[in-house]
Amino acid sequence: MDCKTFRTQVADLFDKKVSPKTQARLQRHMDNCEACRNYYEELASVAYRLRPRHSPLQDQQKPAASRRWTKAASEREQARTKFKAAAIFAGVILAAGITAATIHHAQNRPAQPPQVKTTPVNFANVSLDSILSVVALHYGQTVVFRDEEPRQMQLIMTWNPADPLRDFVRRLNAFDGLLLTMQHDTLFVEMKKEE
Amino acid sequence: MKKMMTKPSDDEVHDARPVLWDKETERLIKAERASLLQYACYRLGDVDEAEDAVQDVCLNLLSRVKAEVRNPVAYLYRMLSNLCSTRLKESAGRTKISLEALPEPADSEVEDFEQEYRRISLLLGEIPEEQSEVIRLRFYGDKSFREIADILGVPLTTAKSRFTYGLEKMKKIGMRN
Numbered sequence: 001m002d003c004k005t006f007r008t009q010v011a012d013l014f015d016k017k018v019s020p021k022t023q024a025r026l027q028r029h030m031d032n033c034e035a036c037r038n039y040y041e042e043l044a045s046v047a048y049r050l051r052p053r054h055s056p057l058q059d060q061q062k063p064a065a066s067r068r069w070t071k072a073a074s075e076r077e078q079a080r081t082k083f084k085a086a087a088i089f090a091g092v093i094l095a096a097g098i099t100a101a102t103i104h105h106a107q108n109r110p111a112q113p114p115q116v117k118t119t120p121v122n123f124a125n126v127s128l129d130s131i132l133s134v135v136a137l138h139y140g141q142t143v144v145f146r147d148e149e150p151r152q153m154q155l156i157m158t159w160n161p162a163d164p165l166r167d168f169v170r171r172l173n174a175f176d177g178l179l180l181t182m183q184h185d186t187l188f189v190e191m192k193k194e195e
Numbered sequence: 196m197k198k199m200m201t202k203p204s205d206d207e208v209h210d211a212r213p214v215l216w217d218k219e220t221e222r223l224i225k226a227e228r229a230s231l232l233q234y235a236c237y238r239l240g241d242v243d244e245a246e247d248a249v250q251d252v253c254l255n256l257l258s259r260v261k262a263e264v265r266n267p268v269a270y271l272y273r274m275l276s277n278l279c280s281t282r283l284k285e286s287a288g289r290t291k292i293s294l295e296a297l298p299e300p301a302d303s304e305v306e307d308f309e310q311e312y313r314r315i316s317l318l319l320g321e322i323p324e325e326q327s328e329v330i331r332l333r334f335y336g337d338k339s340f341r342e343i344a345d346i347l348g349v350p351l352t353t354a355k356s357r358f359t360y361g362l363e364k365m366k367k368i369g370m371r372n
Contacts (some may be wrong), residue, residue, distance in 0.1 A: 014358065043359070046366045054307055056242045
């Protein structure tokens with residue numbers, strides 16, 4: 001795929017459902033082309049600003065897309081969303097060759113880190129909470145969410161476990177409104193404050 | 196003001212057509228109602244007005260003979276889009292948004308729907324209507340690009356390119372400011 005083709009097809013990454021084949025094809029190009037990766041991340045940051053987060057229909061039945069971006073939700077709704085995110089996440093991880101046991105360990109923060117994996121992982125609309133639960137474990141980091149909102153942000157990105165942590169943090173910080181900071185062995189996550 | 200779904204519209208009275216409320220139509224409206232409402236909320240900025248508009252288009256659909264409407268979902272959104280545009284024009288004087296009233300960009304701790312609506316309306320107001328409509332249908336109507344193409348009666352590639360151009364343009368505007 002060349003850059004021109006990528007840019008004509010990048011909208012697919014914002015569609016209601018993205019086919020794994022399309023996702024993988026576009027992701028492969030972004031892995032090898034920084035300009036197109038930056039282009040996508042810029043579009044994603046604008047899209048993030050447009051997502052409904054304060055819909056007055058919060059207490060009513062809503063489309064799934066808006067649920068992803070709504071901060072205030074009932075516990076039941078949160079549990080449902082988490083289950084959905086976990087289901088997607090499990091699929092991604094399994095595809096990357098990491099066992100479900102790793103996820104379980106990630107959520108419970110075991111004393112012993114799992115085996116180091118070097119296979120890149122494609123996260124397709126996975127919540128930041130789930131992404132960090134595995135990534136932080138890999139780097140031996142503890143995650144602290146200073147704000148609750150970023151937890152349910154659904155992201156499309158690739159993580160290569162062979163890359164240094166600072167690269168991963170830099171890429172996450174390219175998302176509009178998101179701020180990750182590293183202090184010793186802790187990753188702090190919060191919404192970027194307006195200056 | 197809420198309208199009862201059983202109340203016939205002016206068209207129905209004029210055409211003397213019976214309201215068709217079968218299980219299929221009911222299921223369709225039930226399935227689409229939340230998305231229609233959210234779309235209308237982000238067009239009109241008011242829940243009550245959005246509910247009125249959604250009920251109007253649902254009544255309109257019910258008043259049609261089924262065979263007339265080949266794609267009822269696309270028909271609903273097309274009707275709702277037109278109705279919202281008309282109502283916005285009618286109320287332009289009283290609900291005009293001034294640039295001075297523009298709230299700061301999304302601060303999740305303080306922003307409410309009204310501020311979010313104004314911020315998003317101003318952002319979308321910076322790009323051509325045909326592009327903003329695709330974005331609205333995608334994010335607030337929760338429609339796929341295939342569905343959006345059907346609603347707008349354009350090729351799929353056109354729907355996608357309008358979406359991308361719209362985001363690109365807003366990004367450039369954001370960088371300029």
